[in-house]
Amino acid sequence: MLLNxxxxxxxxxxxxxxxxxxxxxxxxxxxxxxxxxxxxxxxxETTGVLPMAHPLDQxxxxxxxxxxxxDHHEKYQQNASLVERDLYLVPKxxx
Amino acid sequence: MHDATIAHLAQSLKDRKVSSKELTKHFLxxxxxxDTGLNSFITVCEEEALAQADSADERLATGDVTPLxxxxxxxxxxxxxxxxxTSCGSRILDNxxxxxxxxVVAKLKAAGAVMLGKTNMDEFAMGSSNETSFYGVxxxxxxxxxxxxxxxxxSAAAVAAQLVSGATGTDTGGSIRQPAALTGITGLKxxxxxxxxxxxxxxxxxxxxxxxxxxxxxxxxxMLQVMAGADERDSTSLPATVPDFSKxxxxxxxxxxxGVPDNFFDDSLDTKNAQLVKEALSVFEKLGARIKDIHLxxxxxxxxxxxxxxxxxxxxxxxxxxxxxxxxxxxHAENLTELYMKTRGEGFGSEVKRRILTGTYVLSxxxxxxxxxxxxxxxQLISQDxxxxxxxxxxxxGPTTPTPAFRIGQKTDDPIQMxxxxxxxxxxxxxxxxxxxMPCGFINNLPVGLQLIGPHLSEExxxxxxxxxxxxxxxxxxxxxxxxx
Numbered sequence: 001m002l003l004n005x006x007x008x009x010x011x012x013x014x015x016x017x018x019x020x021x022x023x024x025x026x027x028x029x030x031x032x033x034x035x036x037x038x039x040x041x042x043x044x045e046t047t048g049v050l051p052m053a054h055p056l057d058q059x060x061x062x063x064x065x066x067x068x069x070x071d072h073h074e075k076y077q078q079n080a081s082l083v084e085r086d087l088y089l090v091p092k093x094x095x
Numbered sequence: 096m097h098d099a100t101i102a103h104l105a106q107s108l109k110d111r112k113v114s115s116k117e118l119t120k121h122f123l124x125x126x127x128x129x130d131t132g133l134n135s136f137i138t139v140c141e142e143e144a145l146a147q148a149d150s151a152d153e154r155l156a157t158g159d160v161t162p163l164x165x166x167x168x169x170x171x172x173x174x175x176x177x178x179x180x181t182s183c184g185s186r187i188l189d190n191x192x193x194x195x196x197x198x199v200v201a202k203l204k205a206a207g208a209v210m211l212g213k214t215n216m217d218e219f220a221m222g223s224s225n226e227t228s229f230y231g232v233x234x235x236x237x238x239x240x241x242x243x244x245x246x247x248x249x250s251a252a253a254v255a256a257q258l259v260s261g262a263t264g265t266d267t268g269g270s271i272r273q274p275a276a277l278t279g280i281t282g283l284k285x286x287x288x289x290x291x292x293x294x295x296x297x298x299x300x301x302x303x304x305x306x307x308x309x310x311x312x313x314x315x316x317x318m319l320q321v322m323a324g325a326d327e328r329d330s331t332s333l334p335a336t337v338p339d340f341s342k343x344x345x346x347x348x349x350x351x352x353x354g355v356p357d358n359f360f361d362d363s364l365d366t367k368n369a370q371l372v373k374e375a376l377s378v379f380e381k382l383g384a385r386i387k388d389i390h391l392x393x394x395x396x397x398x399x400x401x402x403x404x405x406x407x408x409x410x411x412x413x414x415x416x417x418x419x420x421x422x423x424x425x426x427h428a429e430n431l432t433e434l435y436m437k438t439r440g441e442g443f444g445s446e447v448k449r450r451i452l453t454g455t456y457v458l459s460x461x462x463x464x465x466x467x468x469x470x471x472x473x474x475q476l477i478s479q480d481x482x483x484x485x486x487x488x489x490x491x492x493g494p495t496t497p498t499p500a501f502r503i504g505q506k507t508d509d510p511i512q513m514x515x516x517x518x519x520x521x522x523x524x525x526x527x528x529x530x531x532x533m534p535c536g537f538i539n540n541l542p543v544g545l546q547l548i549g550p551h552l553s554e555e556x557x558x559x560x561x562x563x564x565x566x567x568x569x570x571x572x573x574x575x576x577x578x579x580x
Contacts, residue, residue, distance in 0.1 A: 051475060
């Protein structure tokens with residue numbers, strides 16, 4: 001297989017994504033198949049070709065740096081699992 | 096009345112032959128009777144729909160109407176709807192009540208359309224069979240042992256079974272056109288940027304585009320008219336003028352040249368499917384169109400390009416699901432990394448995990464140039480091939496899918512086989528082109544689609560070709576058995 005258990009574990013950490021030990025073999029096998037499939041791109045002749053940035057060649061539009069939205073934090077925080085004094089709570093980060 | 100098109104219903108509403116409330120009740124009743132066998136809805140909004148129907152009826156009485164005032168529609172559950180669950184087919188958003196409306200939703204609401212509910216879909220729009228939804232598989236009304244296609248499979252099944260007059264969908268690699276083809280309806284993916292992506296849960300931002308699933312090209316034009324236009328909340332929406340699609344669609348026929356790529360008629364294409372597409376092309380020839388053989392040199396690389404670019408963008412877009420600000424949150428996490436990993440491990444299904452990991456792989460140090468950059472270069476070549484072809488042809492035609500609908504479970508264990516379903520639809524989004532799929536016949540009582548691809552911002556051309564084709568044929572009038580009454 002193109003990607004072994006260690007490779008997948010590293011990708012999982014980078015992606016902040018837990019997969020179970022039972023899932024591991026299946027994930028490695030299928031990821032290897034996908035990487036194998038997309039590998040055929042490497043044979044394409046692309047010397048001097050510019051990578052596509054936008055399908056219609058548009059550039060990002062600029063606007064004045066002024067606030068256009070109102071503060072909706074109370075409404076938005078209704079979707080959060082843990083909020084205290086308008087702050088989102090997470091496990092302890094700093095000892 | 097469920098068998099009428101949006102265009103017909105709009106006339107009946109305007110003439111006060113039927114009220115929006117009657118229509119809404121009728122469709123809600125159909126959903127409650129018939130959707131148990133299809134699973135095309137995640138959420139049905141009975142109360143809200145009836146209230147919207149009342150407002151539409153008041154508006155109809157004043158005469159201040161649009162063609163969509165009072166028309167029952169449904170939204171793919173990828174569009175944010177204020178006060179209504181917006182799950183994107185995922186466990187991670189199972190508890191998410193959107194605090195605002197997507198621009199598409201707001202525009203259809205302002206036009207007076209009535210939202211019956213939110214339709215089922217592949218999780219985060221990642222899938223070609225509607226089998227990856229947290230809310231279960233959607234069944235194809237033409238044969239409930241088969242898939243309806245995906246990812247807008249719920250919208251497609253609901254329109255095909257006449258549970259709703261029209262629905263919104265999104266298309267990243269074929270997610271509107273492929274399910275439209277497999278359920279015998281008309282699906283439009285507009286030009287990239289024609290419709291605002293604001294409030295549409297992002298999968299692959301350089302490809303995602305909102306569009307329509309309707310019975311006819313005429314209805315699609317009516318819906319797109321409302322949905323299209325620049326939006327200051329989406330910097331990738333195009334500042335182009337929105338033409339009068341219905342007027343353009345019904346204008347006098349002009350002889351067009353239709354390019355037919357030999358690459359779309361390869362060994363993967365079912366021979367009967369090929370024959371039906373050729374018969375559809377002969378309908379255009381009778382109308383006076385010229386058929387020209389063309390070749391798209393790099394289109395065979397569109398599937399591998401897509402499976403680098405789309406997962407790469409998805410791995411970045413889906414990093415926002417962290418269990419902190421909204422959505423599912425895992426319990427008993429000791430630290431922040433563990434909270435993220437557990438939340439995402441529990442919240443995402445296997446196909447979404449696969450795409451995030453693929454995306455992370457192709458973007459990681461040492462692989463970026465070989466995969467992501469190379470894919471963006473080949474994407475440029477694919478786009479250039481289309482641009483070259485459009486110098487001599489007005490539209491490009493071919494099949495939408497290689498085969499009719501396959502059986503539920505048939506391809507779930509082999510992602511590559513599943514991905515190849517989109518081999519004819521992926522090219523258009525890679526190049527940002529608009530494309531329309533409409534029914535062109537049946538194989539063993541299963542519908543298949545004809546796909547028309549046009550140059551950027553040429554939706555009028557596609558609508559016109561679709562409208563004239565549907566004047567000459569009646570494939571769009573067939574209804575799956577069990578859903579007529």
